[in-house]
Each structure stands twice: as structure tokens, then as C-alpha cells.
Amino acid sequence: MGYGVYLPKYRIKVGEIAKVWGMDGERVSKSLIINEKTVPSLDEDTATISVEAARNALEHAGIDAKDIGAIYVGSESHPYVVKPTATIVAAAIDAVEDLTAADYEFACKAGTAAIQSCMGLVDSGMIEYGLAIGADTSQGRPGDALEYTASAGGAAYIIGKKDTLADILDTYSYTTDTPDFWRREGMDFPSHGARFTGRPAYFKHVISAAEGIMERNDKKPEDFDYVVFHQPNGKFPLNAAKTLGFSKEQLETGMLIPNIGNTYSGATPLGLAAILDKANKGDLILAVSYGSGAGSDAFIIEVNGRNEEKRNMKKVRDYVDRKEYIDYSLYVKYKGKLKGVVLQK
Amino acid sequence: MRGIAAHWRLIPQRYNLVGTKCSNCGEKFFPPRVICPNCRRAGDIEEFRFSGEGRVYSYTVIHVPPDGFEFQKPYILGIIELAEGPRILSQIVDCKPEDVEIGSRVEKVFRKVIADGSEGIIRYGYKFKLKDPKEKPRRL
Structure with missing residues (x-):
């Protein structure tokens, strides 16, 4: 039906992270085949990324948010441990109140699990449209191999039967x-x-x-x-x-x-x-x-x-190209890795 | 833990810029008004959703922030003139102070505004970003 994406603006180069840990940036880049990764801003999390992606998907699909019968958000970095991200998305796209919603977690595949759930509900005729989102602001322990890759971004899909793309x-x-x-x-x-x-x-x-x-x-x-x-x-x-x-x-x-x-x-x-x-x-x-x-x-x-006929005007490429580089010290601050600094004050 | 109910009541405003409009004189209000100051008793107030497009009417840069914002400094606080008329106060994000000019076109984004400590609720809401960071605006 429609899809939408969102990526934060900030990037850090693999070489910048490698420098801190005494690794050869070029070698790390070459072996992992990654040049840079996205970094969420201080005021971005899985909920804000999900909302931006969902709004883009709705704009692309051109449907009324009130017709969405189910919202599932798949992530391993939901802002709350208890309190769904999906309800925040539902309110922010104005899909409330006539719907079901839940958060999914299955490491990196919770987003596609959400797509499958929506497919089932749509196919059985229980709902007209379902919104499935996969989004994360993932964490990598400082110095760990994951730190070179763990990034942030998300995509949202509107699943339905009529006028599919x-x-x-x-x-x-x-x-x-x-x-x-x-x-x-x-x-x-x-x-x-x-x-x-x-x-x-x-x-x-x-x-x-x-x-x-x-x-x-x-x-x-x-x-x-x-x-x-x-x-x-x-x-x-x-x-x-x-x-x-x-x-x-x-x-x-x-x-x-x-x-x-x-x-x-x-x-x-x-x-x-x-x-x-x-x-x-x-x-x-x-x-x-x-x-x-x-x-x-x-x-x-x-x-x-x-x-x-209905190309998505907010392309992945545009988000990939919209970027500003930060250094490791700013990265550490944005990711809340500084001891003694409580970002959520 | 203060003000959970107040935040909850304001969710439509904070998430979606839901204000009001007087269908008698056409003026739009944000934050929403329940009585039209122009038409008074003759006014007819209804819900109105703002598009989230606007221009920077004025702005300032905060270097000495209040509690909860200290790690964002320096940050930009702007008066945004919404396309439909009202002016509202909001942070302008994803840019540096030198990128903003009076008259710059902006659009709403959904961001985390403040959290009630590490254990309290997270308050989300609107902020604005430059629509075209390279644009040289025409002064208002």
C-alpha cells in the first residue's frame, strides 16, 4: 500500500571509532564493508524514528489513518521496557482509538515479524489496513566489534489488500x-x-x-x-x-x-x-x-x-545523503555512554 | 511524576499541532482557544489541525539552559509563524545556530522534548527543522 523510511542526520565514520581503540580504520572498514553509520540525535529514539517513518508511509499510501486496524512496532530498543511504542505512534499519526497495537521484539527481525502479523490480520479480514514498523537505535558496547555497525533508523509499511504497490x-x-x-x-x-x-x-x-x-x-x-x-x-x-x-x-x-x-x-x-x-x-x-x-x-x-505511478517521494537515498559527521566524543555524548551524565534528567 | 494528566491532555496538541479555528471569522488558534476573541458570542469554534509548515519569525540561541536541556546546548529556540497564522515557540533542530535565519522555511518533526528523570515518562512533541538547509530566505 505504502511505505516510509527515516534515518537520523548524524554519521560517524568507522575510522573515527577505530582510532579510539587503536585499530586500523581502513582495515576494519574493509573487513566489515562499512564506511560510516547513522547516529541518533539526543532527542531521537525508536519512538520518534517510528513516527517519522509512519508519517512518511501514510503520506505515500494516501489513506486515512483512522482506517488502520493494527500497529505493530518491532525493535530491540523500545524507549520504555513497559509501555508500548506502538501507542505513541498511533497517537502521533492519529490512528487512535479504534485499533489494536503492540510492540514486538526479536533482535533484528521484529520488523518483518510485524509485517507477517499485519498480513495475517488483513488476509483474515479482521482489519482493513495494518501498519508494521521496524526501527531501532541500537547499542554497541564501547570497544566492541558491534560499535562499528550498531546504528539507528527505521521503515514503516502499510499492509492492505486494495490498491497495493x-x-x-x-x-x-x-x-x-x-x-x-x-x-x-x-x-x-x-x-x-x-x-x-x-x-x-x-x-x-x-x-x-x-x-x-x-x-x-x-x-x-x-x-x-x-x-x-x-x-x-x-x-x-x-x-x-x-x-x-x-x-x-x-x-x-x-x-x-x-x-x-x-x-x-x-x-x-x-x-x-x-x-x-x-x-x-x-x-x-x-x-x-x-x-x-x-x-x-x-x-x-x-x-x-x-x-x-505512485513513486515514494521521500526516498531512502535522500535520507542516506542527508548527513553531518560527528567525532567520537560527540558520539559518546549523543549515545549516552558517558558515566555520570544522565541524559534523561 | 508531576503533571502526567496535564501532558496526557495535551497529547493532540503536542504530537499533531491540533488547535482550533473560528468558522465565523476564519482565524486559527494555537494553542487552541475555546472562545474566539474577535467574534465573541457570535464565534463558532471547531477543531483545526495545523499543517506543520511555517517560517522562522524570530529565534534565539540558548547557552544557559534549564534543567533537562543542559546537554543540548547551544540549542535554538524559535518563534515559528505557522503557515495558517499563529506563532508558536519551539526548538529548531538538526542544524547549527549559524544555519538559521529569520524567514527560513521550517517543518514540524516528532522528537523527544523532555523526560521526567530516568524513571519518569518521556514527553514527546513537536519541534521544527529547516525545510531546505541551503535556502537563503527572503526577509519577512
Whole structure:
């Protein structure tokens, strides 16, 4: 129906972070395939990013917010532990009061889980439109490898049956109990299993979900015009594409990580939005998210003619290009990592 | 924990710039008025939603902020003339003081305004950003 994105304006270069920890910035950049990442401003969080993305999606869809029957916000950095982000979004887009809403958490795949929930409610006829959002202001422990990638941003999708821009032909999920990345209650920063996050975690789930959905639909990699995978760094999606038999050309449109970092729950939805910004009638897209813990949601999406007629004017590229660099000390302040400084006073 | 109910009542204003309009004389009000000062008894007040577009009528830069804003300094506080008429006070964000000029076009954004400490509620609301940071405005 419509989609919208939002990225904060501030950026920090990987080299700037590497300098602090005595690492070679160029080597880190090259090995993770990331140049810079987004940094939220002091007054931005998952709720504000979700609202901006949702407002853009509504503008694009051109529907009345009152017709939205469900709002799900997927994130691992909800501003409150108890009190939904989804109700803040509902009030800010004026979708209240006749709707259901909830927050989702599944590491980096909560956004695509929200899309699936909306699909179910729309398909069953329980609601007319659903709003699914994936957004995060993710945290990386100072000095940890995650600090080079953990960024902020989000995307919102309005799911409905009438006047669609693209149609979700099928969705398939692959889920296991794999402790590769976690954050316990009350902890500021997540922990992860370093190399364990690779083969038994990211690759196993992403590849199984992609293969599962292609097999079920009798499709081969060459049948798709675009593919987007979850992007925790630049290397993982490249390797997943190679293993599955996708080309660099199919992958590159949705590869946003080199310039914005890992937006966690926002990553696959944002990559998909970058593809929709360009895609034409008949284009077939494979989207596969990944959430640690662990699971993958795969989608086969066919773009229809309305996407060309009703192009989204607030493109991912515009947000990627709107930027201002900050240094590490400002970054530390914006992210609230300074001891003794209580930002929420 | 003070003022939760007051904040809750103001959510439509703070999130969506919901004000009022007098359908008799056409004047729009923000914050909302319940009686039209022009038409008085003849006035007819109804809800009106502002577009969030406007211009910088005037601005100042805060270097000595009140509690809760100290880490944002220096920040810009502007009087925004909304496209529909009323002037409101708001922070102007995502730019430096030298980027703002009187007459600059601005649009509303949704931001965190202040939190009641680390345990209290977070108050969200409108702020404004420059519509086109490179624009050289025509003086009002």
C-alpha cells in the first residue's frame, strides 16, 4: 500500500571509532564493508524514528489513518521496557482509538515479524489496513566489534489488500533456539557469541529461510530481480548471496550497510524500501531478515504497476545523503555512554 | 511524576499541532482557544489541525539552559509563524545556530522534548527543522 523510511542526520565514520581503540580504520572498514553509520540525535529514539517513518508511509499510501486496524512496532530498543511504542505512534499519526497495537521484539527481525502479523490480520479480514514498523537505535558496547555497525533508523509499511504497490506472494520463517546475541534485563549493552553469530546463526537461518521459500514456490535465484538480506555487516549478506547463487547486481540496490550501518529491526525493511524506490512492474524481490536468538523471515514480493505511478517521494537515498559527521566524543555524548551524565534528567 | 494528566491532555496538541479555528471569522488558534476573541458570542469554534509548515519569525540561541536541556546546548529556540497564522515557540533542530535565519522555511518533526528523570515518562512533541538547509530566505 505504502511505505516510509527515516534515518537520523548524524554519521560517524568507522575510522573515527577505530582510532579510539587503536585499530586500523581502513582495515576494519574493509573487513566489515562499512564506511560510516547513522547516529541518533539526543532527542531521537525508536519512538520518534517510528513516527517519522509512519508519517512518511501514510503520506505515500494516501489513506486515512483512522482506517488502520493494527500497529505493530518491532525493535530491540523500545524507549520504555513497559509501555508500548506502538501507542505513541498511533497517537502521533492519529490512528487512535479504534485499533489494536503492540510492540514486538526479536533482535533484528521484529520488523518483518510485524509485517507477517499485519498480513495475517488483513488476509483474515479482521482489519482493513495494518501498519508494521521496524526501527531501532541500537547499542554497541564501547570497544566492541558491534560499535562499528550498531546504528539507528527505521521503515514503516502499510499492509492492505486494495490498491497495493507490490504484493507479498508468500512468506516463510525458519526459527530455532540459538543463543548468538542477547541482552539481559537492565543491561545497557548486548553480548554476543562473536564467531558463533556466523555459521550456526546468521547463515544457517538466512539460507534455510531463503531456500525454504524458493523451494515452496518453485523459484530459483535467477528468477528474482532483487534480493535483500539482513545486514549486520557488509560481509554476511555478500556471502549469503554467493552461497545461494545470487549475483552482486541483484544484491546491491538493497545493500545500505556501507553508508548507514546496521539499523537492526530497520535493516531488512529499509533495504526493501530502497529496492521499492527503484523497482518496476513485474519485478520479483526476495527479502530475508534475520533476528538473533534466532530466526529468519523470508518474503517473495512482486511489484505491480502502481509502484511506478505512485513513486515514494521521500526516498531512502535522500535520507542516506542527508548527513553531518560527528567525532567520537560527540558520539559518546549523543549515545549516552558517558558515566555520570544522565541524559534523561 | 508531576503533571502526567496535564501532558496526557495535551497529547493532540503536542504530537499533531491540533488547535482550533473560528468558522465565523476564519482565524486559527494555537494553542487552541475555546472562545474566539474577535467574534465573541457570535464565534463558532471547531477543531483545526495545523499543517506543520511555517517560517522562522524570530529565534534565539540558548547557552544557559534549564534543567533537562543542559546537554543540548547551544540549542535554538524559535518563534515559528505557522503557515495558517499563529506563532508558536519551539526548538529548531538538526542544524547549527549559524544555519538559521529569520524567514527560513521550517517543518514540524516528532522528537523527544523532555523526560521526567530516568524513571519518569518521556514527553514527546513537536519541534521544527529547516525545510531546505541551503535556502537563503527572503526577509519577512
